[in-house]
Amino acid sequence: MASTAAAGIELLKLGKADETGLPLGDLPGLVPYTGMTFGGWDLYAEDLLAAAKHHKVLDRDQIDDAEEALAKIKPWPAMGDASFCSGVDGEHRHGDLSHREKIDCLIEDLVRFREESGGSAVLINLASVERTPDRQNPIYHIKEAFEAALDASDPEISPAMLYAYAAIKCGVPYGNFTPSFSGDVPALIAMAEEAGVPLAGKDGKTGQTFMKTVLAPAFRDRALRIDGWYSTNILGNRDGEALNEPNSLASKIETKGDVLNSIVGYDVGSHLVQINYYKPRGDEKEAWDNIDVSGFLGRPMQIKLNFLCRDSVLAAPLVIEIARCLDLAKRRGEGGILEPLGVFFKAPMTQPGQTVQHAFPEQQAALQTWLAGETMQQSYDAARAAAE
Template identity: 45%
Template sequence: MPAPRQIAPATGRLGVLTPGLGAVASTFIAGVIAARTKGEDPIGSLAQMGRVRLGDRAEGRNPLIREFVPLASLDDLVFGGWDPISANVLEAARTAGVLEEKDLAPISAELEGIVGMEAVFDQRWVSRLEGTRVKQAASKWDLAEAVMADIERFRTENDCERLVMVWCASTEAYREPTDVHQSVEAFEAGLRDSDPEISPSQIYAYAAIQSGVPFANGAPNLSVDLPCMLELAERNRVPIGGKDFKTGQTLMKTILAPGLKSRMLGLRGWYSTNILGNRDGEVLDDPENFKSKEVSKLGVLDTILQPGEYPELYGNIDHVVRINYYPPRGDNKEGWDNIDIYGWMGYPMQIKVNFLCRDSILAAPLVLDLALFFDLAARAGEHGVQEWLSFYFKSPQPTSEQVGPEHDIFIQQIKLKNTLREWMGEEPVTHSEA
């Protein structure tokens, strides 16, 4: 048996900070408050409702994950964040329209009391939104210092023992890394010079890591998957990871594609289109912002199906992704997939999937799990990229030792649970024993 990891206890309050208090963050916060005040099950949270198999099956040792590892209690979570539009979480939740008033009314006072801090916001990165609650500063260096001051003030005023940050704001315009991102020294010089290639999400990531706060990126932005952030996270020994919450259509792809591969069925094409009408849909209606999302979504199939290993089955796939902004749909996204497969003697078949999902309902439990697990990682002495949490991301950030990220959701779950087993001094298990 491996020796258990020395993990600091989850004493005191854990502050969960979210850049962005919109649909995802407000739904997450409301759900946690409902769970701890009304006893509602946190459905969709692996950390709260999942189990982990230990030892001999005959022993029936299958504890809940939250009983197996020392996670922070829901009662100890404190919420805060920044938003360029909404003044508090109640206003944000009502504007988003995800949750009904009957669910918001009983907890409205607590939601209204969570006041958003003025945000670092630049319309050049999110052209379809107009921020009205925006920090003003002489340089991006000053903006980073202002965010760090917010972090420390929140820590003190809320008597937090520890903090985590989960990016829940909008998708930024697509960019490739530049010279300013190649080292901490170059990035800090770029902050002082207000380099136009430094985005708001990168300023938040820098401020978090400099403050010793784990950072999880829930959008397809370049945020912590940059040489400068990797260097800084190693230097400050802070856990980081991302990117882009795995919900909706991509979740279905990472479930279906491994099944097709397991039966050695061929794939000729996968056409995906989405309609949604929330703030995310409005932002993604801009081609530059959509490209960030498209790149995140398109990488899934190649990694799972390994066309280099199976060229006769997966070497020539037409993979198309579309997102359409349709305001009447609101947060209730509709994802259509047409999958052209073939089988014995090359005969064609089709699979049609119409997933009428609720984006923020699927994303909210991921925010909870990432907050709890990144806090656990920090208390376990982990730092740098937390590859074992790839389970939660569309485009998982690989460690430097990896050729590329793992996308098969079943393998990802095994890696997650085996990491927890090893930290607690238990033997890892195989895929079939998960």
């Protein structure tokens, strides 16, 4: 996905791609697409050209066009931890460092990149999904406990949390496109609020969940009762392969979980979600949904949805837009959880105690209001009101 996003921007700069798939276009306030540059860490050292060739998202003509630019983007050595993500175990990493040393490396990379890029930067987590940590652990809840855990190189601090912490510390807005916990723990949220650093997440809303949050509000609005919703996916890319790891799969499915009940306002007893690694598809993905609804007089009806999509093609433009919005928020002086970006996520980060808004139309309206210039709180209130 990272290589697709970078390649797309390079092709845009060369005039070889248009804005199809990029929702926000040239809205005033946002940095132009052609003003963006890419850098990042990876556990494998291959440059973005090699990555793009191997993922087969770009066609041969596009690879030819973007070749030069992509070959120049080489990942920086990363921070990994096999206990959080065993499937991905590259060697492009720093040696045996303490948590604090790792954070120093990350901050160094970030600050250097920000300078090279003209003074502003955004960090988006696009790494492989990590296992779910024990959320009751106090180190995630209290800032001081988190800091102490860092001092002690506590193994329950995941790599994604180190990246998030580094970003917050040097004032770089942080977005989490993965289902990993990273920035989405109370301790880090509190730090971001205090530091005035915008946060957004988590888990990019692309294929089936996107469609689910489009359709479910419409059934709700027509009072068609959802009796069951069976969702299954087949996909064959590296992200899919990671799902053969039961722990990763659990994180992935969890963020899809209560979307439906939350939109319709009752418990849809029979809601099944399956993700299957299925090799023939490569990066292409297919989702199949069967929805059973009851209408007037209890009459049953069925809706079936079949989405032949490409994960990276749907995801990369969202990553780009999240980055542009985080950058805008920073310039506007807004810090902490950036709720109006909820439309981009499967599990939108939300102020504690608030119910999460999953319905796509309401989320989209909230984003537009925010983009139109209102402060976060106003747009948030408007979204809430519309949802009732």
